[in-house]
Amino acid sequence: MTDTFSRDLAPRIRPRRLRQSAAMRRLVSETELSPRHLVLPLFVREGLDAPQPIASMPGVEQHSLDSLRRIAAEAAEAGLGGVMLFGVPASRDAVGSGATDPEGILNVATRAIADEVGDALVVQTDLCLDEFTDHGHCGVLDARGRVDNDATLERYTAMAIAQAEAGSQLLGLSGMMDGQTAAVRTALDDAGHTDVALLAYSAKYASAFYGPFRDAVDSQLTGDRRTYQLDPANGREGVREALIDLEEGADVVMVKPALAYLDVLRQVADLSTVPVWAYMVSGEYAMIAAAAQNGWLDGDRAQLEALISIRRAGADAVLSYAALDLAQKGLLS
Secondary structure (H helix, E strand, O other), X not given: OHHHHHHHHHHHOOHHHHHOOHHHHHHHXXXXXXXXXXXXXXXXXXXXXXXXXXXXXXXXXXXXXXXXXXXXXXXXXXXXXXXXXXXEOOOOEOOOHHHOOOOOHHHHHHHHHHHHHOXXXXXXXXXXXXXXXOOOOOOOEOOXXXXXXXXXXXXXXXXXXXXXHHOOOEEEEOOOOOOXXXXXXXXXXXXXXXXXXXXXXXXXXXXXXXXXXXXXXXXOOOOOOOOOOEOOOOHHHHHHHHHHHHHHOXXXXXXXXXXXXXXXXXXXXXHOOOOEEEEOOHHHHHHHHHHHHOOOOOHHHHHHHHHHHHHHOOOOEEEOOOHHHHHHOOOOO
């Protein structure tokens, strides 16, 4: 009797009815990807007078101050949610002095972009020392060459105040030091910067997919960052880090990289009481861009599919190097 019922019912079950036209597919689409969901990472290099292509990231450039202003204005016009700025200084030292110098490249660039776009998009800055240190680590080193967590927090709080004073609206805490969110929040509040938001890079993994980024910032790193970034084998640890940052006052939490950690992203999104973002990092972008250059796949479709998968897994917003290109081509909803 059951078999007869199933055979009788089978012709009525036609999921393909909801795929028959573009209009129908659009009507029943479960996941939206619009310009406001995307943040564009931007690199500004001290001393440049024109944009300089990054060989390992096809289509991405290091910017001069002038080209940075122009690209930020285009991002605002395209309706992107924000831009995340990374500075590439001309000189570095052991404690990353350029990160807290008001005339350092990142702080100068932040003032320029804040003046250029106002509130048309959210001006965001990377709060980490790796671009500014001559050893390439994300913090201050002790006498044994290890990253000193508490000494690094002192540098982070000074860097946070410098970035807030330069006009950053959201600080990306990407260094993976214990207690960084609480330390920075306290320092900002004490300095009167209570409106500056904090994006905690909560689940930031020690990933091979950061390779092209290190080209982009001319990283001086030797060795690795496995003593402070997360082990790729550990999913629960990423969730735990996000919960800690929530307790410390993060306004947004992050999972990074995105595509290799969609399971972690889903778990964090299910638990978080604040927005959850993800970073489709340089290597994830570059794999698609390089394959497209070789004619192996449709680059635009692949970038879109990757970003939609990240949104589907629970990200409220995504940092993407393809953001402006996709928006300007009209490929976002």
